[in-house]
Amino acid sequence: MAGQAVSAGTSTWDRIKKWTPIFIIAPSILASFIYVFVFAGWTFYISLSDSTLLPSYGFKGFENYVSLWTNRRWSVAYNNLLFFSLFYVTISMAFGLLLAILIDQKIRAESFWRTIFLYPLAVSFIATGTVWQWLYNPSSGIQFLVNSLGWTDFQFALTTDRKNAIWAIIITGIWGSAGFSMALFLAGLRSVDPDIIKAAQIDGASWFRTYRKVILPTIGPIFLAVAVVLLQFAIKTFDLAVALTNSGPGISTTFPATYVYDFMFQRGEIGQGAAAAMMVLAALAIVLVPYSLYLVWRRRREASNG
């Protein structure tokens, strides 16, 4: 299109006009380029350097990565990430799908129900995490309530219990983002061709069978999309862990993202913090690169079929 503008004339004015868009977008391109490539490259270089309290540029190879992977705190962090991802992603999806199917039953005041399930997404994990931290507090929250109702043996002290503190983060994480998977699943359910559903019902398929055999298989790609986005949330989990447990008790709820913060800004181990940051990036790449390739492949296939 820019080419057509040029062919209209070749005066200086026309040439300036031709370059206008490129001039205007150039600063944004430069800023994005610096943000994506220079920043990532710089952090990568720091991860190979002997930086401690301040950045320094003495090269020491992959030593920071070696000490990272031999650090017990880091093994706690990535084990937590794996455990958290597994339960957070699967339960959020199951719960979101249940909500979407319930809302899909031609209910009254649909937008009212959707509003309730989605509002946690508008609020920061800092605010919701703070409130949930109070609810987990055994001397004033849920345990206190149940105890005072008469069940005096009831124990629900997740955040103060090393072994179970991660469940506090999982539960709050699910509470915060099940509405998101509901929104995506609902959009998917609504996009299914109503004729197919009608045909299944005419054939005498039950409600349950219609969902299992007809509707859910057609929204398969949405399952994958929701899983990928939730995994991305899980890998970036930081705010929630800070607001709920601050990585504690001890180091039991350390995550890769909180590890980075801790080593860079609390312990003055910038080099190792940068190495941990690179591992967060690597984890994202492991999830996102295959997914993007799959999307490209699917688009090509659709283009050649249609």
Add this chain to the structure above:
Amino acid sequence: MADAVMGTVVEDREAAVASRRRLISRIVVYGLLGLISIVYIVPLLVVILNSFRTNAEIGANGLISLPNSFRLDAWPQAWSDFCIGGQCDGVARYFWNSVMMVVPATIISTTLGAINGYILSKWKFPGSEIVFGCMLLGVFMPGQIALLPWAFLLGQIGLSNSVYGLILVHCIQGLSFTTLFFRNYYVSIPDDLLKAARIDGAGFWRIFWKIIIPLSPPIIIVTVIWQFTGIWNEYLFGVVLNSGANQPITAALVALSMSGTTVRTYDVMSAAVLIGALPPLLVYFFGGKYFVRGLTQGAIK
């Protein structure tokens, strides 16, 4: 005739069974929705009610109970008296820091996104697809990768520990999102519309103002809501790049809930949390439809 009677009886019975089954399924659906929504509403209700109760009563009856007392004092205390990190002037300062940060950052990043999206969809140049692809990568960058470079860069240009520094960070961070939103929206505007304008002699800006912008309100609203809530709720950069009195509200909320070594003043802290959560909540309640659209668009990425 007997057959006919039998027939209607059977039909009636079938209809009765069907309607009973329908009733049961309705009860199950609304029952489940009601139960789950209790889990969703209770935390919000708890924090609202506790901001109006006395702390002594919260201590005696727990956080989750029906209020026995009512007072408004917690709100002005949270706003202007509460002690955070040795400073006893409430969350007001941090709230205004967030406002000063979120308004310009949202306006600038949305404007740039609109112009970039317009160029990348309607004024394509050699390599523009590659440029778009590279800008997209910014969407996936974890904040942790950018922490050290930002700290260094802001130090170099004299913006460390200032709200202006955070504005810059959020503008550049947001660029990939806003460009993506606008570009995907503008792609669906037919090129013929622009071709006709161009034949009439309209240039780059004229087309933008006269054709593109009048078609844009829906995507502008989505992008503004997305950027506003995202920047308001951001914590990592706010706590790492700024300190003390220059931090945004999210950092202040963490500081005040961590400083609970003595008796926790749940009433005042509840009011503080609500003050911090109010702007995005209002945006959500008034622009819910667009919020959800942004969410699903942001997810497809």
